[in-house]
Amino acid sequence: MKHKFNYTTIARRFTSHYPLLSSLITQISFWIMANAVLGLIIFLYVRSLESIYPVIADQRLSPVMVIAILLGFLYGATLGLVDHYVEIFSFQKRSIGQIILIKTILSVGTLTTMLWLILDKLHEFIFASVIQQHQLPINDRFWHYVLCMLVVYYLFMTLIINFAIQVNKKFGPGVLLPLLFGKYRNPIEEERIFMFMDLKSSTSIAESSGHLQYSAFIRDSFYDINQLIPRYHAEVYQYVGDEIVLSWTVPEGLRKLACIQFFLPVKNSLRIKQIITRKTTDAYHSLKPDFIWVSW
Structure with missing residues (x-):
């Protein structure tokens, strides 16, 4: 007997058999998209500044996207592991609000630490040569504001992903996406x-x-x-x-x-x-x- 493709059934089966892998895929996919959006925003902002202050050589979008994807994979893998194991040991019988708040604090703390380390290395190996070449007036306050900007952005993104994860768990795996795309708007017959x-x-x-x-x-x-x-x-x-x-x-x-x-x-x-x-x-x-x- 031939059965139609059922996303909800496949998602439930995959999540029940491979919970850790499911958590990793969810987090990695989300953070790659979030970082790609952030990279595009930064790229367009830099290009707008270049039109007024032509001090930096022509920038391309592809290196920005490569860095965004790599960082998204790194963030997603780290937060996927944190989310999976903390969920097992700490969040039983807690309210949705408590879970979202605790996960957001843990995620932002983890991301802030990673950002501080990454920016320090990127400054040393990438930005330092560009700054020296073009004699840009960049100091520690500049990097402080960059870090604050990224923390605010990632805080907002973390709230979104944690809320989506909890809603998905309440509905059950594989229900949220069909719900968003209107699968349940019209009644259907099912055995x-x-x-x-x-x-x-x-x-x-x-x-x-x-x-x-x-x-x-x-x-x-x-x-x-x-x-x-x-x-x-x-x-x-x-x-x-x-x-x-x-x-x-x-x-x-x-x-x-x-x-x-x-x-x-x-x-x-x-x-x-x-x-x-x-x-x-x-x-x-x-x-x-x-x-x-x-x-x-």
Whole structure:
């Protein structure tokens, strides 16, 4: 059976199998484009100055683009590694605003350090000879303002990429681009496999634990389930109270029977969490998350 090309399915599969590579590709692609735009702006600005102060030999765009691409690759690779490993160890259960803020601070700090080192070397090997040849009145204050300009630009770009990454994670890999290009503006028919996972004995649990602990219990149970979703290429259709509705495209759901295989790891994950937290005296941890499911 021949299937149409589905970008969302391919993106989800690739991200779940190669999360580090996916992070690197995202960051490198973005920073190459961001640096290319910055390089073009600087090139046009320098050419405009040359028309008034013809002190520098004719400049070409190609060397600027080469440097921009190389620096974009360097920035992207560094920030891709930082983003991937910091996400694993530090950002579980944090709000989107906190994640964006922390990542932006880390990214700008990393970029500022790299910029300082790169500008120092470029000044020594490239700019120094040009400055001496044309006797340009450039001093340390000039480089200070250049560094500040680049930091402001990269701060803005970092906010954009971190926001886009978090939105992409909330929608799921492979959804943001089709959304921007209007794929979901008009209704379409699709054959999908659905799984309905409903919490057992939810009324008695809510009565025994209180509404605050019960809400935290539901939140953490859904969080644990969400950690397994990418591995089985599922999509969250909606949350309804204590129920979570998942769906697969037919090819993805039948691929290695993912729509059936998904349930057992969920049961095991919740059971392991219950065993680990059993020693605590907190009534919240004595709750037993268990789900029944129906699918078609």
